[in-house]
Amino acid sequence: MLPTILDLTSLRAAYEAGKSPLDIIEIVIARRAASTDPAIFITPTPEEILRAEARALTERAPEPNSLPLWGIPFAVKDNIDVAGLPTTAACPAFSYQPQKDATVVARLRAAGAIVIGKTNLDQFATGLNGTRSPYGAPRSVFDKNYVSGGSSSGSAVAVASGLASFALGTDTAGSGRVPAAFNNLVGIKPTPGLVPNVGVVPACRSVDVVTVFAPTVGDGVAIRKVMEGYDAADPFSRKAVPANLPASGLRIGVLEGAEREFFGNRQVEALYDAAIERARALGATIVPFDYTPFRQAAELLYNGPWVAERLAAVKEFLATNSDDFDPTVRAIIEGARAYDAVDAFEGRYRLEALRQKTRSKWEKVDFLMLPTSPTTYTVEEMQADPIVKNSHFGRYTNFANLLDCAAIAIPAGFDASGHLPAGVMLVGPAFTDDAMAPFADAMHRAAETGMGKDRKAALPEASRVILPADDFVPIVVVGAHLTDMPLNHELTRVGGYRLRAARTDDSYRLFALNGTVPPKPGLVRDPDFSGNGVEVEVWALPPAAFAHFVQNIPAPLGVGKITLNDGTCVTGFLCEGHAVAGGREITEFGGWRNYIRAVSPAA
Template sequence: MLPTILDLTSLRAAYEAGKSPLDIIEIVIARRAASRDPAIFITPTPDDILRTEARALMERAPQPNSLPLWGIPFAVKDNIDVAGLPTTAACPAFSYQPEKDATVVARLRAAGAIVIGKTNLDQFATGLNGTRSPYGAPRSVFDKNYVSGGSSSGSAVTVASGLVSFALGTDTAGSGRVPAAFNNLVGIKPTPGLVPNVGVVPACRSVDVVTVFAPTVGDGVAIRRVMEGYDAADPFSRKAAPSSLPASGLRIGVLDGAEREFFGNRHVEALYDAAIERARALGATIVPFDYAPFREAAELLYNGPWVAERLAAVKDFLATNAADFDPTVRTIIEGAKAYDAVAAFEGRYKLEALRQKTGEEWEKVDVLMLPTSPTTYTVEEMMADPIVKNGHFGRYTNFVNLLDCAAIAVPAGFDASGHLPAGVTLIGPAFTDDALAPFADAMHRTLNAGMGKDRLTTIPEASRVPSADDGLVPIVVVGAHLTGMPLNHELTRPGGRHIKSCRTAPDYRLFVLPDTVPPKPGLVREPGFDGKGLEVEVWKVTPEAFGRFVQNIPAPLGIGKVTLDDGSQISGFLCEAHAIEGAREITQLGGWRAYVTGQSIRK
């Protein structure tokens, strides 16, 4: 019998024990039908299509857990495109049928995940509370009178109630973090640009981020790694430059003095203080810091010219369909008309001045730990004062994307009556996404508050996030070992972890090796060759698995140092030069996956 919360460890164990993706889909269908919150989904994937997709996955990859997310059910916020399902952004008149998946959805599907449906949101991702939708207001899984948090409201509830293993949200002002706090979940908010936004209806295009709701930090990080990677079709996409944090003695900045604002919610304040003590017990050095410049930066997002970006995203639709907007959303977006180009530049100047001031605070600390939300409200309270009370939720979240930070939101426990949950968020400089994860995971584990609505379950040991010095060996794969390819199971079965998708340096060429089963490419470095780099993946395996892996590599392939597009060098597959004589070159295709896809289409 499956547990309430469908974490990756539990599902993978079920598959190893003989369950099939079709079995899991039937359970998900039954749970979805029994759900008591009618506002979670805008468009559920029809039952027959779910069954068809499960069967197709079993045909494509028959070996259990042979893909990183083999048979894993997930939900998608309805401002992110899923081919075959409409995108509404919670505005029926805006609805359209996307021709293809958003980049992140395509990558997750290639890794074996199955889309269960499109979830409800604050209309046009404008809000942090989850009540601004004509499809209803999803509720906290702990009390139907309370908001679920937004704008990614439905996504968080699907995970917390056990309908899916993870869900995608988006985060401009905190929408990938506040719903996590209100539903006892983890919220993974990547550094802006780490995960591409192609196929996402923008709120503020320059600072939007696709996020992950998951039961554990380990699950969320694994899913983010599948999604991330540069996409030239997104003008704000960036090539990752991972940044480290101290392995021990982490200096954690906490609120002090007048900047500690909880709007009268003493329960959340007490949980924040308890989180500080847990961090101290885990070896962190607690450092009070001045939040004022961060708060001033946060205020720019809604009380400055950045609100004009929200108008830029929907100006043509607003001009013809103003009556179709949620009244509060319309008020916020139309407020952008008060700003002109001069105000935009003045806002940019102010943000950069504040960035310098926050830099002085960053010199004191390695990481910030803030309340994810300083309070919560009932649906009735929120509807009575929607702009002010929504603003309370964003006090400690709105600055994070503007100041180019990574963040992981984790549960912080329940109030004194054991009724409602709260959360804290660990925030680091750009590209500390992986470096934040071990401490965030430790904070979650020491809390012992379960996952989602199951408050008694224990976080699986298999999802533990190892420290930076994890003893695992990185390896670059280029062909049949890529995600979704025939030999990927040689990495996944011994517990290999996908670290990132990236490209090689420009001076590599790729060839189809003749008479190889399954078909394999040959990667050769040619100094001076000026290409665009080739698609590769970086995985990590145990030293024992790496040794067995290397021992079984057939000639003319071997292991050597592969230079990546960020300049790093990692051991990976290379080919002896003599083997490519007369072989077909496919360098121009950009990678092995493009070649295999082309072959399939021709067949």
């Protein structure tokens, strides 16, 4: 029998034990039908389509767990395109039928994941509470009287109630984090630009981020790594430059003085204080800091010209369909008409001035630990005062994208009565996404909150996140071991995970080897060659797994030092020169993945 929460470890174990994706889909269908919250989904994937997707997956990849997310069911916030399902952004009159998946959905599906439905949201992703939708208000899995958090409300509830292994949300002001806190989940908010937004209905295009709700930090990071990567079709997409943090002796910034605002909720304040003590017990140095410039930056998102981006996203539709908007959403978006181009520049100047003020704070800490939300409210309380109460939720979240930060929201425990959960966030400078993850995972485990609505669930050891720098060994992979490729499972099965995408320096040539199954390339260094480099990935393996892996590499492949275009040298796959004689040179494609796509467009 499957556990209540469908974490990756449990599902992979079920598959290894003989369950099929169709078996899991039948369980999801049954759970979805039995759900007591009718507002989770806007468009559930029809049952027959789900069954067909499961069958197609086993035809495409018959071996269990042979893809990174083989047979993993997930839900998608309904402002993110999924081919075959309408995108509504929680506004029926706005609905359209996308012809293709959003980039992130396409990457997840290629990795073997199965979309179980489109989830409810605050209309046009405008809100942090989950009550601004004509499709109803999804509720906290712990008390139906309380909000679920928004705007990614349905996505969080789908995971927390055991309907999906993970779900996609979006985050402009905190929408990928607040619902995680209210439903005892992890919320992964990547650095802006790390994950592409192509195929996403924007809220504020310049600061929107696609996020992940997951039961554990390890699951969330693994899923984010499948989604991330530069996409030239997204004007705000960026190539990551991973930032490092110390392996020990972390300095964590915490709130002090008048900036500690919980709007009278002493229960959440107590849980925040308890989280600080857990961080201290885990070896962190606690550094009180002045939150003022961060708060002032946060205020710009709704009380500054950035609200005009919300109008830019829907201005044509608003001009003809204003009556189709939720009244609160319409009031917020129409408020953008008060701003002009001068205001936009002045807002930018103000933000950059505040960014300068935050630099001195970052010099003293490695990352911040903040309450995810300082309080929560019932649906009735929220609807009675929707603007003010909603703003309370964003006090500590709104600045993160404006100031180019990564964040991971984690559970922090339940109130004294054991009734409602609260959470904390780790927030770091750009591209500290991976560097923060081990401490976030340790904090989640120390809190002993379970996962989602299952408060007794033990976090799987297999999902533990550790720093590769501690004892993992990096290795460069070139072909069949890349993410989404046929042999990638040989890395993931032994606890390896991807550190980053990379490129060799310009002295490497790539060839398609003859007679290899599955097809493999050969990477050869030619000191006299000058190209544009070859796309590769750097993975990290446990030492024993690395030794076993290297020992079993078949000739003519072997390992040696590969020079990357940033000047670093990493052990990786190389090929004996004689083996490429007569083989097809494919250097012009820039990498193995591009070559496979060219020769097998459906791959």
